[in-house]
Amino acid sequence: MNIADIATSDFVAIDADKRLGKVRSIFERENPKGIVVTEGGEYAGIITQKQFVQSHVEDDAKAGAMMRSAPRVERTDDVREVARVLVEGGSKIAPVFEGDKLWGIVTGDAILEAVLDNLDALTVADIYTENVVTVTEDTHVGQAINSLREHGISRVPVVDVDGHLSGMVTTHDIVDVVVRDMTKATRGDRAGEVDRVLDLPVYDVMNSPVATAAMDDSVRDAVERMLDNDYAGLVVTPDGDDRTIAGIVTKTDVLRALTFTEEEHMDVQITNVSLLGTLERGDVRESIEEVVDKYQEMQVQHAHVRFQQHKERLRGTPLIQCQIRLRTNKGQAAGSGEGYGADTAFNVALDKLERNVLERKGIQADEEYRGQLLRKLGEL
Structure with a gap:
């Protein structure tokens, strides 16, 4: 299924020179999923409601100061791929293009409504x-x-x-x-x-x-x-x-569940993929697989790695928070950490994930030993 019938050309657009006070009033009055920002009539970015809460920008500032880029998709793109793009871009809305022309927008809600009948298979x-x-x-x-x-x-x-x-x-x-x-x-x-x-x-x-x-x-x-x-x-x-x-x-x-795949390697989804820096998706996947292999009975169904950038910097390198979450046949496992640069943050999070995985392995070993003792006691 592609998004040709899901996307809409009905959206709120403002010029990048508009005051943020005007943007606030639009959110208050119309409660849109997001606002498209244009420069000279051309697409420039989006502003979401979430940004207002997370920003200290004054109302007199221009909309262009707050807008952020959003993943661009084509009207003929597959729904699963668009879902992945939204999640990895940390966005609830994406501009939809027809060739080089901005045609409209697609929202996460529109995708969920379109696939609703297929969600009975999951709990x-x-x-x-x-x-x-x-x-x-x-x-x-x-x-x-x-x-x-x-x-x-x-x-x-x-x-x-x-x-x-x-x-x-x-x-x-x-x-x-x-x-x-x-x-x-x-x-x-x-x-x-x-x-x-x-x-x-x-x-x-x-x-x-x-x-x-x-x-x-x-x-x-x-x-x-x-x-x-x-x-x-x-x-x-x-x-x-x-x-x-x-x-x-x-x-x-x-x-995120819509993007789950049955591939030879585990499916790794990265939110805010633009923060990866020198890290490669393949390196992230291989590092997580090495950790999981230490607990041989654990099978990863899906891995989610999320990066978030803070304002603090060290010699120009931003402080990054990394969160790793695994969905496995043994339940969920997670690890998080911070560091200057995505690679440092990822390695700290990976270390905590490994400790959690090994702890889980140790708990299972203790339970197996306890079971063996109980069986032996029962034989006495």
Whole structure:
């Protein structure tokens, strides 16, 4: 299936010279998935809502100062390849070209709607993410923004003093509070002062109750729930327990699942592939395979490597965070690390992944030994 019938020519476009204040008002009024930025009538880049939360650029700045490049696709490209491009580019929207001419855009939502009937074969347990970043109810909005920025995520579950799920705060919630005219008093009577919004507890801006999904729910059901309610993700909870966080499943997880392949080598997906630098995709795959080979009973079904660049630099080299996540027949395994340059960050993350894999191997060895002892005791 290609995206000829999925892409749309209906999109919001602005000139790169427009003030960011105008862009903010468009997001507030129309809530688009993204805005296309043009220079001289030609495509230049996109601006997403997420960027506003993660940026400190003033409203008087021009749109061109915030726009970012997005992966370009052709109207005849295959849906699976476009899904891969969106995930690896860390984008929810891509400009669609017909030859050299910008024809329109394609969104992750449009792809999910098109493949909905094919998602019954997967369950949430097949694709969800286990390790979840959380904040507490009294975490300040400013701290929540830093957490979103640090981990490169768009939503974070909120837990109460007992660690139970109590709400969800998203980039959209924060944008809504920051850009609106704060004339209505909130807890603490901080109305009307945007500067003080950052001091609000996330309890004041979070959504509650939280939309959840069970492990055995079909991915189709989960995606329908997300699309119908304009959610980007659902908290995954153990069956019959809607207060304990087992993980999270997002639209990006589903798009990533669309790219899974059955190849001779493991399928490695890299988010923000532009940050790879001197690293090659083949080197990344081979390094991960070497780690996995140390636990011979582990078979990797999919590997996801995510790079994120921070502002800090050392002699011109940016600080990079790398996260490696493996989906295997033995569950999920992960490792993360930071370093100056993608290769250093990757090696730190790889080292932590190896320790986690070997620890998993050691746990299994202990269980096998324990089983042998129990069998011997049973024979006495």
